[in-house]
Structure formats: structure tokens, C-alpha cells
Amino acid sequence: xxxxxxxxxxxxxxxxxxxxxxxxxxxxxxxxxxxxxxxxxxxxxxxxxxxxxxxxxxxxxxxxxxxxxxxxxxxxxxxxxxxxxxxxxxxxxxxxxxxxxxxxxxxxxxxxxxxxxxxxxxxxxxxxxxxxxxxxxxxxxxxxxxxxxxxxxxxxxxxxxxxxxxxxxxxxxxxxxxxxxxxxxxxxxxxxxxxxxxxxxxxxxxxxxxxxxxxxxxxxxxxxxxxxxxxxxxxxxxxxxxxxxxxxxxxxxxxxxxxxxxxxxxxxxxxxxxxxxxxxxxxxxxxxxxxxxxxxxxxxxxxxxxxxxxxx
Numbered sequence: 001x002x003x004x005x006x007x008x009x010x011x012x013x014x015x016x017x018x019x020x021x022x023x024x025x026x027x028x029x030x031x032x033x034x035x036x037x038x039x040x041x042x043x044x045x046x047x048x049x050x051x052x053x054x055x056x057x058x059x060x061x062x063x064x065x066x067x068x069x070x071x072x073x074x075x076x077x078x079x080x081x082x083x084x085x086x087x088x089x090x091x092x093x094x095x096x097x098x099x100x101x102x103x104x105x106x107x108x109x110x111x112x113x114x115x116x117x118x119x120x121x122x123x124x125x126x127x128x129x130x131x132x133x134x135x136x137x138x139x140x141x142x143x144x145x146x147x148x149x150x151x152x153x154x155x156x157x158x159x160x161x162x163x164x165x166x167x168x169x170x171x172x173x174x175x176x177x178x179x180x181x182x183x184x185x186x187x188x189x190x191x192x193x194x195x196x197x198x199x200x201x202x203x204x205x206x207x208x209x210x211x212x213x214x215x216x217x218x219x220x221x222x223x224x225x226x227x228x229x230x231x232x233x234x235x236x237x238x239x240x241x242x243x244x245x246x247x248x249x250x251x252x253x254x255x256x257x258x259x260x261x262x263x264x265x266x267x268x269x270x271x272x273x274x275x276x277x278x279x280x281x282x283x284x285x286x287x288x289x290x291x292x293x294x295x296x297x298x299x300x301x302x303x304x305x306x307x308x309x310x311x312x
Contacts, residue, residue, distance in 0.1 A: 001135055002083045006043055006073065009124075009268025010087035010116060011036055013131050016269045017140045024081045029225075032262060032270070040081065043073050053223060053234055054174035082111075085134050089116045118267035120200045121182045125149070127267065151272040151287075152189055158285045159191025165217040165282055167192040168249075171224050171265060173234050176208040182267060190278035192218070212243045218282060219249040221299070222260030228295060231257045235299060256281045258296035 004025035005011040011030040014023055020033070025042040046069055047059045063070055078086070114134045116127040125145045132141025167187055169179035178196040179187070180203035187194045195214040197203070203224075211219065221235045235257050238244060249255050258264060258281075263274040276287040277295055 001085070002081065003085045003087065003135070004042055004078055004081055004083040004111075005030060005087040007087050007089045007116060008032065009118075009127070009266050010089070010114075010131060012266075012268035012270065013128050013144075014087070014135070016144055017128075017132055017135065017137055019135055019137065019140075022135065024083060025078060032268075040077060041074070042078050042081070043071050046070055046072055049225070052174065052237075053172055053226075057172070057175060084111055086111050086113045087116065087131065088113060089118075116267070119181050119202075121152075121185045121271065124182055124267045124271055148269075148272050152275055155189050155272075155275045155279050155285075155287065158287075159189075159279050159283055162191050162283055164191055164193045166195045166214070167218045167220060167278075167282065168196050168211055168214050168216040169194070169220040169222060169264065170211070171203045171222065171260065172205070173221065173223055173237065175205045176211060177203045177205050177224075178210070179203055179264070182271060183264065186271065186275040187278055189275045190282060192278060192282050208241060209243070212247065215248050217248060217252070217254060219247065219255045220258055220264075220278070220281060220296075221255065222258040222264035222296075224265040225261050226259075227261050228257065228259040228297065231260060232297070232299075253298060253300070255299040256296050257299050263295060 001019070001022045002024045003014055003022045005014060005023060006027040008027065008029045008031065011023065011026055012032050014020060015033055015036070023036065023039055026036050026039040027043045028041050028045065030036050047063065049056060060070060112134055114130055116130065118124050118127060125148070128145050129141050132138050169183060169187065171177045171179050179194065180197050180201045184194045184197050184199040195216045196210060221231060221238070223231055223234060226234060244250060258277065263270050263277060277291045279285040279287070280291055281296060
């Protein structure tokens with residue numbers, strides 16, 4: 001079996017199913033596990049993704065209005081790789097390659113295109129089932145889903161009965177975007193009460209003043225596609241907002257900066273770890289190795305440690 005994955009979460013799922021050695025090509029965003037970076041890159045963005053979040057938003061908006069592509073797919077390379085399965089997504093044209101980006105020439109050999117969508121956790125697990133079915137390893141898919149659901153159940157159990165602090169999660173900075181899709185379920189699982197955003201609904205742009213109005217106990221900043229270091233750099237502009245220091249989360253030192261690329265914005269094998277990270281931020285609950293100062297840190301106080309967990 002030969003697989004080209006044009007979706008980072010799809011690549012994670014293939015590897016988690018024990019079929020990583022079937023991968024022959026990846027997207028420019030596929031980076032987990034680390035070794036997949038050695039695979040041929042079958043796509044590239046058509047814009048400079050290294051500029052600020054404000055500049056990226058402006059360029060993406062311009063391209064969408066002009067009908068210009070956001071990604072280029074290297075169809076000649078994909079033909080050479082001769083895949084049996086191509087994985088793409090149809091949920092968000094901005095986040096990753098969609099089936100519409102995949103030229104028909106890629107599928108002349110009869111490769112099956114598996115299109116994933118994820119607006120809720122059920123969809124994430126359904127994506128695992130779809131990929132497992134396409135690869136003919138359905139039993140592995142069912143076992144993987146069972147294990148991930150057990151991990152989420154463990155997070156729910158550890159945070160049950162604890163206070164549920166209000167939370168806002170920003171998936172973009174300029175303009176501000178509130179968390180949507182499967183994210184609200186992860187916040188709920190981790191013992192938080194999301195103040196902006198709803199389960200199963202798309203992340204949405206808003207005036208930054210909405211954050212001020214919500215005035216959450218915790219603010220998590222995890223921009224789509226940004227790792228922790230880049231989040232730290234980009235989030236500095238938030239301190240220029242005239243009302244920033246009035247926020248309860250700022251006054252109490254409860255603004256967390258996180259790796260949005262690997263965790264908060266990816267509908268693959270890191271969703272359970274994301275719930276664990278949120279539980280660590282909100283309640284000091286640690287699952288496995290601590291993720292503080294690895295996948296997230298407190299804004300303005302990187303050496304601080306998470307609060308102590310509530311005794312059992």
C-alpha cells in the first residue's frame with residue numbers, strides 16, 4: 001500500500017495505525033512524527049506564511065476574493081509516487097489542501113482520495129475509521145479510537161467536581177478568532193467553561209473587544225499553524241490593546257501561550273493531548289510528562305509553574 005497524505009492530521013493517523021511505512025509523500029505541513037519530514041513534500045503554500053498574523057489574514061482574504069489558490073499541489077510528483085490512497089480534507093480551504101486542490105491528474109492511476117472533515121470530536125474519530133478502512137486495517141482503527149476515548153475519559157474523571165473556570169481560546173490574533181469545531185468539547189472535557197465559541201461551529205473572527213467583554217478567568221492563545229515560539233512572538237502585540245491590562249486573566253497571570261500548530265488546531269492524534277494540556281493549564285492536572293514550558297507557557301512569566309492539582 002502506498003499513501004500520500006496532504007493533511008497533517010491524516011499523516012498522524014496513518015502512523016498511529018502502525019502504517020507509517022506505507023507513506024510515500026506528505027504535505028508541507030506534515031511534521032508529526034518528526035521522521036515524516038524526510039518524505040517528499042507534495043504541496044506548498046502560495047503565499048509567505050512567515051509574516052505576521054495580520055499580514056497573513058490580509059493576503060489569504062485577497063486570494064480568496066480573487067479566486068487564487070492558497071496551495072500548490074505537486075501533481076507530477078504525486079503521479080511519480082503512484083499512491084493507492086491520497087488523504088486530503090474538505091473542512092477548511094484555508095487550513096490545508098482540499099480535494100479541489102488535488103488535480104485530476106493525480107488520480108489517473110486509480111488512487112482513492114479520502115476526504116476528511118472535522119467539526120466535532122465524533123468527526124475526528126470518524127476520520128480514523130475512514131483512513132483505517134481505506135488501508136484495510138479496520139480492526140486497528142477501532143482499537144485506536146477506543147484508546148483515545150479512554151484517555152479523554154481519564155481527563156474528564158480527573159477534572160470532574162472541580163470549579164469550571166471561564167476560558168477564551170484564540171485561534172488567531174489579528175484579527176481575533178475564537179475557538180470552534182471540536183475545540184469546545186476539549187475545553188469541556190478538561191473542566192473549563194468556554195466563554196466564546198460553540199461545539200460544532202466554525203471558529204469565527206471577531207472584534208478583539210469581545211475578549212474584553214467576556215473577561216475570562218483564563219485566556220489561551222494558540223494561533224492556527226503557529227508553534228510555541230512563534231505564538232510567543234506574535235502574542236506580544238496583544239499587550240498594545242488599550243484594555244489589555246484590565247482583563248482578569250492578565251491581572252491574575254492566567255494568560256497561556258500554546259503550540260496551536262501541533263495541538264489546538266489539528267484534528268488528528270493530538271486532540272487527546274490537547275485536552276490534557278488544557279487540564280494542566282486550568283487545574284494543574286498533569287498527564288504523563290508535564291507540558292508546561294514544552295507545549296505552552298504563561299505569558300510574561302515563563303518560569304511560573306502550573307497551579308497545584310486539587311487533592312483527590
